[in-house]
Amino acid sequence: MDDQQFRFLGLSWEDYRKARNGARETLTQTLDSANPVIGSIAQRGNPFIEKIKVRKDVLLVSVSEKNRDSLPSSLLEQIPTSTGTLKPA
16 A cells, blocks of 8 residues: 555554554553553454453453443452552542
8 A cells, every 4th residue: 555545644654554563562562561551452353452462461351331330449459569459549
């Protein structure tokens, strides 16, 4: 695909690819760090998304109408800190 066939938010194809790859690299570095990360991810996706979902340090939790209100405190209890586990305020 060339720049004349593709425009995304005013970006050329090459600039879009660079931005996408930079975002992927940043996300991978963040997940590889010692810092806990809470995020959302698509249920289905490309190989990059699937690779994140099978990491041993990733916990996948489905959000439903039934559990959405209790999830914040439940997830906070599972995040380790240097002094133990975070507790909701």
